[in-house]
Amino acid sequence: MALPNVLQSLLTHNTLWRWVLAAVIFVAVYAGLDLAKRIGQRRLAAQAEATHSAGMRLAADLLGRRSNRLVFAVLALYAASLALEVPGSLAQALRGAAVVALFLQGALLGNGLIQHGVSRAFATQGQLDPEAASVVSLVALAARLVLWTLVLLVVLRNVGIDITALVAGLGVAGIAVALAVQNVLGDLFAALSIILDKPFVVGDFIVVGDYLGTVERIGLKTIRIRSLWGEQLVFSNADLLNSRIRNYKRMEQRRIAFTVAVSYETPYEKLAAIPAMLREIVESQQSVRFDRAHFARYADHGLVFEIVYYVLSPDYTLYMDIQQRINLEIHRRFQAEGIRFALPVRTVYLAGERAAS
Structure with missing residues (x-):
C-alpha cells in the first residue's frame, strides 16, 4: 500500500x-x-x-x-x-x-x-x-x-x-x-588459555621435555623461548600447552639430596658420629632447612651417607653457594676427624706362574 x-x-x-x-x-x-x-x-x-x-x-x-x-x-x-x-x-x-x-x-x-x-x-x-x-x-x-x-x-x-x-x-x-584454519584456531585458543590461566608468563624459566629456557614472547600462534645455550626455541601454542611443563620460576624452595661415601676402614664410632656431624654442618648454613642425614647403604666403593635439606629460595646460584660451603666444611671436618673419603678401589689377585719343571 x-x-x-x-x-x-x-x-x-x-x-x-x-x-x-x-x-x-x-x-x-x-x-x-x-x-x-x-x-x-x-x-x-x-x-x-x-x-x-x-x-x-x-x-x-x-x-x-x-x-x-x-x-x-x-x-x-x-x-x-x-x-x-x-x-x-x-x-x-x-x-x-x-x-x-x-x-x-x-x-x-x-x-x-x-x-x-x-x-x-x-x-x-x-x-x-x-x-x-x-x-x-x-x-x-x-x-x-x-x-x-x-x-x-x-x-x-x-x-x-x-x-x-x-x-x-x-x-x-x-x-x-x-x-x-583449524591449526591456527587451535593455537589461538591455546594462547588465550595460556594468557588467562597463566601456567607461565614472559620471563619464567621453564622446562619442556628435553628443552629448557626463559620465555621471551607469547604470541597468537607461537611461543619463543631463549635456551641456556643462546638459541631461540619456537613452540606452537597448542603443542606447548599439551606438554608437561616445569616452571622453575614458580619454585618456592629447592629440595637437595646428595651423598657422601667414606672408606670401609672407618671405625664404628666415627661412622655413628657422621650423621650428627652432617646435620650440624647443614644447619649452620643460612636459608636452609635440614631434613635428614643417614647411613644409607653399603656400596662397592665405600659406605654411603645420604643428606637431604631444603634451600628456602628458588635462586639456583644461592643453592650452589650453599652446597659449596657444605662440601668444603665436610672436607674440613672429615680431615680433622681422620675420616677418609671412599675411592673406587679394586683389588686384583694374580695367580703366580707355575714353577718351571
Missing part, C-alpha cells in the same frame, strides 16, 4: 479520540520505560554500594549506559498503534520494528557485557603484555562479530527477507573456514 493511501486510511478509520488515546499511550509508555530505567539503575547502584556486589554494579552500569531511548520510542510507537485501526502492512511493519528494537537493545547489552569482560581481563591479569592484549582484543572482536551477525539476521528476517539460504551459506562457509 502506498504511503498516501496508508495516511488516508489512518485518518479515515480513526477518530480524534483514538488519536488522543494513542498519543497518551505513546507518552505514557515512553515515560514509563525511561522512569523504570532511572529507578532501576538507582536501586541497583545503591544495592551494589551496600553489598559490594560486582554483579549488581555491572547491572546498574549496563542499565544506565546501554539502555537506548530510541528503542523506548519504537516500543512506545508500537504500543500506541494498538489503539488505532492500522492497515495490515503498516501494523506488520510496526510489529517488526518493535521486535528489531528489542533485539537491538539485547545486542547493546551483550556488547556491554563483552566490553566488561575485556576490562575485567585487563584488570584481573594486571598490565597485559602487547601479545596478551592482542589476543584478548581479538577474542572480544570475534564475540562482537557473532553477536551483531545474529542481530542482522533477525533484522533481515523481520523485514521480510528469507534468510534460510543465507544461513545455510554462512554455515557451509564457516565449516570450510574452520577446516582450513
Whole structure:
C-alpha cells in the first residue's frame, strides 16, 4: 500500500479520540520505560554500594549506559498503534520494528557485557603484555562479530527477507573456514588459555621435555623461548600447552639430596658420629632447612651417607653457594676427624706362574 493511501486510511478509520488515546499511550509508555530505567539503575547502584556486589554494579552500569531511548520510542510507537485501526502492512511493519528494537537493545547489552569482560581481563591479569592484549582484543572482536551477525539476521528476517539460504551459506562457509584454519584456531585458543590461566608468563624459566629456557614472547600462534645455550626455541601454542611443563620460576624452595661415601676402614664410632656431624654442618648454613642425614647403604666403593635439606629460595646460584660451603666444611671436618673419603678401589689377585719343571 502506498504511503498516501496508508495516511488516508489512518485518518479515515480513526477518530480524534483514538488519536488522543494513542498519543497518551505513546507518552505514557515512553515515560514509563525511561522512569523504570532511572529507578532501576538507582536501586541497583545503591544495592551494589551496600553489598559490594560486582554483579549488581555491572547491572546498574549496563542499565544506565546501554539502555537506548530510541528503542523506548519504537516500543512506545508500537504500543500506541494498538489503539488505532492500522492497515495490515503498516501494523506488520510496526510489529517488526518493535521486535528489531528489542533485539537491538539485547545486542547493546551483550556488547556491554563483552566490553566488561575485556576490562575485567585487563584488570584481573594486571598490565597485559602487547601479545596478551592482542589476543584478548581479538577474542572480544570475534564475540562482537557473532553477536551483531545474529542481530542482522533477525533484522533481515523481520523485514521480510528469507534468510534460510543465507544461513545455510554462512554455515557451509564457516565449516570450510574452520577446516582450513583449524591449526591456527587451535593455537589461538591455546594462547588465550595460556594468557588467562597463566601456567607461565614472559620471563619464567621453564622446562619442556628435553628443552629448557626463559620465555621471551607469547604470541597468537607461537611461543619463543631463549635456551641456556643462546638459541631461540619456537613452540606452537597448542603443542606447548599439551606438554608437561616445569616452571622453575614458580619454585618456592629447592629440595637437595646428595651423598657422601667414606672408606670401609672407618671405625664404628666415627661412622655413628657422621650423621650428627652432617646435620650440624647443614644447619649452620643460612636459608636452609635440614631434613635428614643417614647411613644409607653399603656400596662397592665405600659406605654411603645420604643428606637431604631444603634451600628456602628458588635462586639456583644461592643453592650452589650453599652446597659449596657444605662440601668444603665436610672436607674440613672429615680431615680433622681422620675420616677418609671412599675411592673406587679394586683389588686384583694374580695367580703366580707355575714353577718351571
